[in-house]
Amino acid sequence: MNAPVPAATIKDLPVTPAAPANTRRSAHPLPTPAQLRERFPVSRALAERIDQQRQSIRAVLNGEDDRLLVVTGPCSLHDTDSAIEYAERLAQLSAQVSDRMLLVMRAYVEKPRTTIGWKGMLYDPHLDGSGDMAEGLALSRRLMLALVELGLPVATELLQPLAAGYLDDLIGWAAIGARTSESQVHREMVSGLDVPVGFKNGTDGSLTIACDAMGSAAHPHQHFGVDELGRPALVQTLGNPDVHLVLRGGHAGPNYAAEEVAAARAALEKRGIAAKLIVDCSHANSGKDPLRQPAVLESVIDQRLAGDSSLRGVMIESHLFDGSQPLSGNLAYGVSVTDGCLGWAGTEQTLLRAADRLAGKGAALG
Ligand SMILES: O=C[C@H](O)[C@H](O)COP(=O)(O)O
Numbered sequence: 044m045n046a047p048v049p050a051a052t053i054k055d056l057p058v059t060p061a062a063p064a065n066t067r068r069s070a071h072p073l074p075t076p077a078q079l080r081e082r083f084p085v086s087r088a089l090a091e092r093i094d095q096q097r098q099s100i101r102a103v104l105n106g107e108d109d110r111l112l113v114v115t116g117p118c119s120l121h122d123t124d125s126a127i128e129y130a131e132r133l134a135q136l137s138a139q140v141s142d143r144m145l146l147v148m149r150a151y152v153e154k155p156r157t158t159i160g161w162k163g164m165l166y167d168p169h170l171d172g173s174g175d176m177a178e179g180l181a182l183s184r185r186l187m188l189a190l191v192e193l194g195l196p197v198a199t200e201l202l203q204p205l206a207a208g209y210l211d212d213l214i215g216w217a218a219i220g221a222r223t224s225e226s227q228v229h230r231e232m233v234s235g236l237d238v239p240v241g242f243k244n245g246t247d248g249s250l251t252i253a254c255d256a257m258g259s260a261a262h263p264h265q266h267f268g269v270d271e272l273g274r275p276a277l278v279q280t281l282g283n284p285d286v287h288l289v290l291r292g293g294h295a296g297p298n299y300a301a302e303e304v305a306a307a308r309a310a311l312e313k314r315g316i317a318a319k320l321i322v323d324c325s326h327a328n329s330g331k332d333p334l335r336q337p338a339v340l341e342s343v344i345d346q347r348l349a350g351d352s353s354l355r356g357v358m359i360e361s362h363l364f365d366g367s368q369p370l371s372g373n374l375a376y377g378v379s380v381t382d383g384c385l386g387w388a389g390t391e392q393t394l395l396r397a398a399d400r401l402a403g404k405g406a407a408l409g
């Protein structure tokens with residue numbers, strides 16, 4: 044094995060002649076995670092509350108608390124007012140169902156795209172393609188902080204590993220999306236997070252990549268990264284014990300029915316991974332029709348009531364109003380600008396009904 048090169052020797056190495064300028068990109072400095080955390084700090088009391096929220100989520104995922112974890116909220120956050128209004132309503136609803144459900148608000152500021160499209164508040168907060176990421180980072184952190192201060196845990200998808208350090212002290216639960224579950228870089232990042240993380244199955248429906256992801260993320264890693272000051276760093280991680288599978292359907296159709304859930308459970312058990320499943324009621328499980336999400340949730344409740352205790356949670360894409368709208372012209376308040384969502388009225392009714400059924404008070408839909 045080669046001996047490490049002493050720092051002094053590295054300094055003395057001849058400088059490589061500058062490569063021709065790359066005309067295909069330009070770089071614009073951004074604040075570091077440390078700067079943004081200092082600008083929008085988490086108080087000690089709030090940090091303790093977030094830690095407690097993570098413990099509660101872990102208890103549900105581990106089956107020590109038999110409530111249903113419900114991650115619900117907009118497909119993407121694009122304006123502060125509607126996000127705050129949603130969080131206030133959700134906090135009120137949470138108080139009504141908290142004996143049967145643990146509600147967590149989706150606060151997604153990064154969107155993975157199949158090809159191209161708006162990538163979320165963090166990248167383009169003015170919604171006009173100007174790509175003001177310095178403002179996007181600040182707005183995302185400020186808004187997420189405001190949402191947690193309203194009382195409920197927040198959930199987000201961690202898409203760009205470099206962005207995680209700006210937000211990961213605020214979140215109670217995170218997802219790795221269907222398009223990135225197979226990525227080594229994302230698995231390494233998750234292995235160093237002190238947050239429960241769900242890996243989604245692939246867009247083709249593959250469970251294998253998510254199972255592989257869980258195996259990898261539960262292990263220690265050494266990987267390339269940046270420190271709090273934005274400097275290149277060797278990052279050493281301990282492995283994340285709180286990883287689990289999110290069933291979101293795939294190109295061949297949904298995967299939330301009892302038969303597919305049993306197959307997922309068997310796939311995990313074969314690898315010696317405890318089956319803690321979350322069903323995403325949206326995406327390929329609803330055929331991208333947001334109004335079909337209640338039927339998916341209903342099936343999950345049926346399966347729970349029939350004795351399937353591996354189903355620990357659900358995800359719902361929900362906003363103040365039904366549907367979605369294109370990102371052009373005057374935007375309607377409280378309507379998603381990415382995937383279609385179930386409106387608040389439908390969300391509240393669906394969750395109250397599910398809570399009643401879990402409490403043994405309601406009957407299945409005929
Ligand atoms: O949840 C959101 C979308 O399904 C995901 O971002 C992909 O969107 P797209 O296929 O419209 O790019």
Ligand SMILES: C=C(OP(=O)(O)O)C(=O)O
Pocket residue numbers: 118151155200219220221222243291323326
């Ligand atoms: C993009 C999302 O999901 P998926 O990765 O399952 O497509 C999402 O939940 O916003």
